[in-house]
Amino acid sequence: xxxxxxxxTHRDQKTQARxxxxxxxxxxxxxxxxxxxGTQASVKAIAPDDLKTIGTQVIIANTYHLHLRPGExxxxxxxxxxxxxxxxxxxxxxxxxxxxxxLGAGNEHGVGKIASIFPEEQDPGGHLHxxxxxxxxxxxxEEGVEFRSHIDGxxxxxxPESVIEIQRKLGADIILVLDECTSxxxxxEYTRRAMERTHRWAKRALDAFRGKSAQASPQxxxxxxxxxxxxxxRFESAKFIANLKFDGIAIGGSLxxxxxxxxxxxxxxxxxxxxEKPVHLLGIGTxxxxxxxxxxxxDTFDCVAPTRQGRTGWLLCRESEDFQLNIYNSQHxxxxxxxxxxxxxxxxxxxxxxxxxxLFKAREPLAMRLATLHNLRFLEKLMEEIRxxxxxxxxxxxxxxxxxx
Amino acid sequence: xxxxxxxxTHRDQKTQARxxxxxxxxxxxxxxxxxxxGTQASVKAIAPDDLKTIGTQVIIANTYHLHLRPGExxxxxxxxxxxxxxxxxxxxxxxxxxxxxxLGAGNEHGVGKIASIFPEEQDPGGHLHxxxxxxxxxxxxEEGVEFRSHIDGxxxxxxPESVIEIQRKLGADIILVLDECTSxxxxxEYTRRAMERTHRWAKRALDAFRGKSAQASPQxxxxxxxxxxxxxxRFESAKFIANLKFDGIAIGGSLxxxxxxxxxxxxxxxxxxxxEKPVHLLGIGTxxxxxxxxxxxxDTFDCVAPTRQGRTGWLLCRESEDFQLNIYNSQHxxxxxxxxxxxxxxxxxxxxxxxxxxLFKAREPLAMRLATLHNLRFLEKLMEEIRxxxxxxxxxxxxxxxxxx
Numbered sequence: 160x161x162x163x164x165x166x167x168t169h170r171d172q173k174t175q176a177r178x179x180x181x182x183x184x185x186x187x188x189x190x191x192x193x194x195x196x197g198t199q200a201s202v203k204a205i206a207p208d209d210l211k212t213i214g215t216q217v218i219i220a221n222t223y224h225l226h227l228r229p230g231e232x233x234x235x236x237x238x239x240x241x242x243x244x245x246x247x248x249x250x251x252x253x254x255x256x257x258x259x260x261x262l263g264a265g266n267e268h269g270v271g272k273i274a275s276i277f278p279e280e281q282d283p284g285g286h287l288h289x290x291x292x293x294x295x296x297x298x299x300x301e302e303g304v305e306f307r308s309h310i311d312g313x314x315x316x317x318x319p320e321s322v323i324e325i326q327r328k329l330g331a332d333i334i335l336v337l338d339e340c341t342s343x344x345x346x347x348e349y350t351r352r353a354m355e356r357t358h359r360w361a362k363r364a365l366d367a368f369r370g371k372s373a374q375a376s377p378q379x380x381x382x383x384x385x386x387x388x389x390x391x392x393r394f395e396s397a398k399f400i401a402n403l404k405f406d407g408i409a410i411g412g413s414l415x416x417x418x419x420x421x422x423x424x425x426x427x428x429x430x431x432x433x434x435e436k437p438v439h440l441l442g443i444g445t446x447x448x449x450x451x452x453x454x455x456x457x458d459t460f461d462c463v464a465p466t467r468q469g470r471t472g473w474l475l476c477r478e479s480e481d482f483q484l485n486i487y488n489s490q491h492x493x494x495x496x497x498x499x500x501x502x503x504x505x506x507x508x509x510x511x512x513x514x515x516x517x518l519f520k521a522r523e524p525l526a527m528r529l530a531t532l533h534n535l536r537f538l539e540k541l542m543e544e545i546r547x548x549x550x551x552x553x554x555x556x557x558x559x560x561x562x563x564x
Numbered sequence: 565x566x567x568x569x570x571x572x573t574h575r576d577q578k579t580q581a582r583x584x585x586x587x588x589x590x591x592x593x594x595x596x597x598x599x600x601x602g603t604q605a606s607v608k609a610i611a612p613d614d615l616k617t618i619g620t621q622v623i624i625a626n627t628y629h630l631h632l633r634p635g636e637x638x639x640x641x642x643x644x645x646x647x648x649x650x651x652x653x654x655x656x657x658x659x660x661x662x663x664x665x666x667l668g669a670g671n672e673h674g675v676g677k678i679a680s681i682f683p684e685e686q687d688p689g690g691h692l693h694x695x696x697x698x699x700x701x702x703x704x705x706e707e708g709v710e711f712r713s714h715i716d717g718x719x720x721x722x723x724p725e726s727v728i729e730i731q732r733k734l735g736a737d738i739i740l741v742l743d744e745c746t747s748x749x750x751x752x753e754y755t756r757r758a759m760e761r762t763h764r765w766a767k768r769a770l771d772a773f774r775g776k777s778a779q780a781s782p783q784x785x786x787x788x789x790x791x792x793x794x795x796x797x798r799f800e801s802a803k804f805i806a807n808l809k810f811d812g813i814a815i816g817g818s819l820x821x822x823x824x825x826x827x828x829x830x831x832x833x834x835x836x837x838x839x840e841k842p843v844h845l846l847g848i849g850t851x852x853x854x855x856x857x858x859x860x861x862x863d864t865f866d867c868v869a870p871t872r873q874g875r876t877g878w879l880l881c882r883e884s885e886d887f888q889l890n891i892y893n894s895q896h897x898x899x900x901x902x903x904x905x906x907x908x909x910x911x912x913x914x915x916x917x918x919x920x921x922x923l924f925k926a927r928e929p930l931a932m933r934l935a936t937l938h939n940l941r942f943l944e945k946l947m948e949e950i951r952x953x954x955x956x957x958x959x960x961x962x963x964x965x966x967x968x969x
Contacts, residue, residue, distance in 0.1 A: 200919075201923060202930075203928060203929050204933065229926075233922075237898070243918070243922075245915055245919070495642060505611070509611070509613070511648075524608050524932050525610065529611065
């Protein structure tokens with residue numbers, strides 16, 4: 160895999176943070192890096208040229224969604240995901256484990272998606288098929304997982320091997336193994352059994368990946384550390400995954416019910432991972448979480464929140480509580496200021512909070528676009544600041560400046 | 565009104581087509597020109613920078629929608645419509661007459677809006693309030709028209725004077741008088757009475773417009789010729805409106821039930837209008853209609869079809885029947901071609917029909933954007949060709965090339 164070279168170029172003195180250069184067949188990722196979410200081969204409401212303007216380095220699409228629609232064979236025929244969607248930069252695909260289980264266990268546990276003013280958002284990726292509403296859709300076995308398509312209710316099956324095959328056809332640069340994604344509401348015993356199965360699946364996935372010599376394109380494969388919020392399980396999982404010949408490691412599963420538990424999961428896991436391999440944290444993205452993860456050595460992370468919450472009117476703003484303002488608030492009705500005066504995005508350079516509130520209230524599709532342009536650029540700028548601060552040895556100061564503000 | 569200067573620079577030898585330069589306080593419009601529709605202070609799914617890239621010269625927003633939300637007072641406080649929405653080019657506002665009557669008579673006559681895959685499109689401008697569904701919402705009197713807001717069901721009233729006042733606050737460059745917009749299903753007698761009232765309203769509107777010396781910004785006012793598809797009424801209306809001191813003339817109302825009737829309406833009307841004044845045709849926009857209208861001397865025209873139909877997956881294509889293809893058609897599923905190989909828009913330069921079909925099927929908001937970028941650019945390019953052909957005396961040839969293809 161000489162097409163993939165991860166080089167740690169600098170280590171912070173005071174924290175575990177590190178700067179890296181990650182060479183991929185579709186370009187370089189400067190780490191730590193935010194990975195923008197493009198579930199269905201589109202970062203919602205914006206186009207590849209927008210991503211370049213924003214400074215997005217890498218995106219993550221989703222195997223579950225793309226398998227169901229339009230299907231990996233079509234995408235392969237169209238020259239792979241990069242060509243299909245017109246994004247020439249680095250790309251990952253998530254294995255789809257999270258989606259399979261969140262549509263199953265998520266239904267059971269009420270761990271749903273957030274609501275949105277835009278009707279299509281209430282049902283991300285298309286209307287749930289009647290057969291896919293309200294019931295658990297997932298049948299788990301040692302072999303793999305059976306589920307129903309949320310689109311047409313059809314029965315589908317993922318195995319560790321089939322998910323590798325699908326991702327080969329999709330052709331992203333970095334692919335992930337199928338894992339069982341437990342919820343914070345699963346108990347120790349369940350979480351342990353799921354982790355052990357995930358480990359067996361990881362080996363099978365790796366065998367399937369390494370077994371075939373003729374790959375359509377060079378790809379890197381990541382294993383996923385599981386274990387919920389349980390220390391001994393995280394230890395065991397980190398060691399197990401670290402010992403397999405993955406190109407990188409992802410940290411997945413439940414990160415606990417509180418920020419403190421998330422920090423602990425990282426503190427348990429990170430020291431056990433091979434220092435030369437890139438580490439991806441699945442599904443975090445608040446400003447505070449980003450600082451905490453970067454400080455603990457995370458190289459890349461993805462999160463749907465900036466884009467999805469943006470589309471519901473939550474816009475990132477340095478001055479606001481929790482760094483986001485709700486554009487629907489009456490105080491913005493006549494506010495001629497941009498979302499964030501310090502932001503250099505297109506939206507902040509051209510449009511007022513008053514106009515954005517109008518667009519959201521009037522359900523204008525441009526609202527989604529302007530919100531997404533802003534939230535993604537806001538995060539990219541933060542990542543630029545974070546990388547500069549690591550280089551200068553001022554990460555702690557930057558964090559204090561942001562989090563005490 | 566020295567801020568507004570319309571100059572006919574060239575007249576076609578074989579048709580009534582003419583080239584013009586229309587100076588407005590926000591820049592020059594080269595005519596004949598297509599006016600892009602930005603009903604709620606946004607051309608749906610695209611931003612002002614996109615309009616510049618497309619080559620859009622002038623847009624039209626809507627008094628009815630903006631009065632209801634966010635309200636003309638807010639927009640005035642925000643510095644007027646140009647500043648509010650970040651569009652610095654020429655802008656018109658429609659009087660809202662069409663919307664008031666299409667939500668009333670349109671309900672009665674079943675002259676509805678077209679359906680869309682995007683839920684918000686089925687209810688343009690926001691969900692219809694329950695009080696605004698299924699019943700006639702319009703009470704007409706000599707004074708004006710009472711109606712219910714489609715947003716909250718509240719009772720509202722437009723008079724010729726109030727609509728001028730609203731449009732002054734909105735501050736578009738070119739504003740239109742309130743007219744009663746009849747449907748093709750109204751009979752002669754009704755159409756005549758409506759026309760006569762529209763004439764009385766036109767005088768009142770002009771008095772209100774000229775009466776106040778202190779305008780927020782220089783504006784041009786257009787009268788509207790009515791009369792349905794009835795020759796004597798169109799004659800009468802054209803002469804009446806031509807004799808008032810309007811800055812320009814719009815041709816409105818029902819243009820009949822067939823293309824031939826539309827041509828007749830123009831042939832009856834155009835010779836009676838003052839040759840020095842710009843003439844706008846309300847609400848047409850198929851490729852064929854554009855040629856027919858331009859040949860008959862129309863300077864500007866607006867139509868929601870390219871944007872609205874684009875959002876439903878009808879994409880303009882020179883090779884297709886009626887110049888549009890339905891992106892959902894199975895033949896496009898694996899089609900790596902752009903929508904139109906001769907198009908220079910962003911979408912055609914970067915994306916295949918297969919990808920667009922996927923985006924539409926997956927209900928991705930990017931579908932709306934890419935479709936709108938394409939359809940609007942496609943029309944602007946056509947208008948560039950038409951203006952060049954008028955200058956070269958080859959308009960007939962261009963029309964034949966397009967319509968016989």
